[in-house]
Amino acid sequence: MPAEQNLNIVPFISVENMMDLVLSTGTETFLKELAAYVEEDFSRWELFDKVARIPAHSRDGVIELMPASDGKLYAFKYVNGHPKNTKSGRQTVTAFGVLSDVESGYPLLLSEMTILTALRTAATSAVAAKHLAPKSARTMALIGNGAQSEFQALAFRSLLGIENLRLYDIDPTATDRCRRNLAYLGLNITACRTAEEAVEGADIITTATADKRNATILTDNMIGPGVHINAVGGDSPGKTELHRDILTRSSIFVEYPPQTRIEGEIQQLPPDYPVTELWQVITGQTTGRNDDRQITLFDSVGFATEDFSALRYVYDKLRGSTCYEKLDLVADPDEPRDLYGMLLRRQAAAQKSAETVLA
Numbered sequence: 001m002p003a004e005q006n007l008n009i010v011p012f013i014s015v016e017n018m019m020d021l022v023l024s025t026g027t028e029t030f031l032k033e034l035a036a037y038v039e040e041d042f043s044r045w046e047l048f049d050k051v052a053r054i055p056a057h058s059r060d061g062v063i064e065l066m067p068a069s070d071g072k073l074y075a076f077k078y079v080n081g082h083p084k085n086t087k088s089g090r091q092t093v094t095a096f097g098v099l100s101d102v103e104s105g106y107p108l109l110l111s112e113m114t115i116l117t118a119l120r121t122a123a124t125s126a127v128a129a130k131h132l133a134p135k136s137a138r139t140m141a142l143i144g145n146g147a148q149s150e151f152q153a154l155a156f157r158s159l160l161g162i163e164n165l166r167l168y169d170i171d172p173t174a175t176d177r178c179r180r181n182l183a184y185l186g187l188n189i190t191a192c193r194t195a196e197e198a199v200e201g202a203d204i205i206t207t208a209t210a211d212k213r214n215a216t217i218l219t220d221n222m223i224g225p226g227v228h229i230n231a232v233g234g235d236s237p238g239k240t241e242l243h244r245d246i247l248t249r250s251s252i253f254v255e256y257p258p259q260t261r262i263e264g265e266i267q268q269l270p271p272d273y274p275v276t277e278l279w280q281v282i283t284g285q286t287t288g289r290n291d292d293r294q295i296t297l298f299d300s301v302g303f304a305t306e307d308f309s310a311l312r313y314v315y316d317k318l319r320g321s322t323c324y325e326k327l328d329l330v331a332d333p334d335e336p337r338d339l340y341g342m343l344l345r346r347q348a349a350a351q352k353s354a355e356t357v358l359a
């Protein structure tokens with residue numbers, strides 16, 4: 001963490017800073033280290049103040065705030081989800097976040113989180129699969145080859161040893177881009193013509209689509225025994241990817257049930273339908289995968305503790321780093337109660353400067 005002498009200065013990580021931080025660390029190393037923070041915070045689940053994200057829905061998308069605190073640190077993320085944005089050359093998801101010190105209330109870090117959200121989502125998916133997927137899993141189907149796809153592939157390769165990747169998207173150019181971007185990894189990548197073709201022989205099936213509607217990306221007949229489903233696609237009320245019959249055949253694992261029941265695949269099920277919270281599996285309070293024929297489903301919607309983990313990791317990562325800028329964000333008057341006096345002193349300094357120029 002950077003040591004700042006001035007209380008008004010808050011480290012700011014721009015998009016360029018974040019890219020430099022990830023690349024200097026190594027993307028796969030970054031994902032592994034981030035996953036460790038995510039898993040650690042899931043193991044501390046009961047310490048967190050938790051609340052479902054606070055959404056503002058519109059016809060075209062949603063804007064959300066996602067807060068969480070462990071009593072020592074507080075974090076929140078601002079994030080949107082607008083699937084139509086790609087038509088105008090914009091990102092579907094953009095985000096930024098803040099990490100603060102609970103004792104003083106002062107912000108410790110302001111960071112871009114568009115790239116960081118993609119990384120933390122992939123890291124969380126891999127953490128869940130570590131506990132739920134077949135141990136012998138080496139083949140993953142990736143349905144939906146948008147902005148999240150490469151990060152998912154990297155996380156599953158680095159944390160689970162995935163060797164074979166089967167890609168499908170309704171837009172073949174997205175699949176081509178994903179395949180090109182991942183070509184250097186040495187993965188055995190197959191571009192598929194249909195979702196049905198993509199899931200053939202897959203041990204893990206990841207769905208990562210953005211369309212804001214009830215869709216059937218996977219039908220029941222496509223899912224054989226023993227697979228792990230990683231349902232990642234951008235979630236909101238009225239937006240699903242899986243046929244309901246898949247849910248009733250699966251053991252379902254979620255992050256935070258009050259949020260997932262509103263936004264996740266399980267919004268298709270009765271509000272009291274039994275699900276297991278991921279933190280209970282990570283802490284050993286319950287089991288994840290029980291046998292080779294069990295279908296496990298991680299109904300991922302993204303939860304604020306994961307953003308907390310990401311910001312906490314990045315803040316720690318800044319120690320000794322230059323991948324940040326100094327942002328004059330917090331008012332720091334000589335006398336804490338004399339905030340108005342800062343304005344007067346600023347005015348006097350501006351007048352003096354103007355007089356000097358005129359002279």
